Amino acid sequence: VGIHTAEGVVLAVEKRISSKLLVPSSIKKLVKLDSHIGCTMSGLVADSRTLVDHARVETQHHWFTYNEKMQTRSVVQSVCDLALGFGEGA
16 A cells, blocks of 8 residues: 655555565565655565566666656666566567
8 A cells, every 4th residue: 555645755565474484574565766756565575576676777777867857757767667578478
């Protein structure tokens, strides 16, 4: 769940443990992509981690290349391009 206010944004997630073999503290569904961008995950966490890692690399590459923070819209576009590539078999 995400709530946007004039002062900022609040993100909340629910951890559903599907197996007794999983340690609840090992599951991270709320992550920081950059100093100004956060992200939540749902579904298969392993697939989400691939997209999170890609987003982190993109934001760092943008910072080192242009010496400015990457816009949220640009990060989302980059992640969407990667996700669509999975569907196309690329």
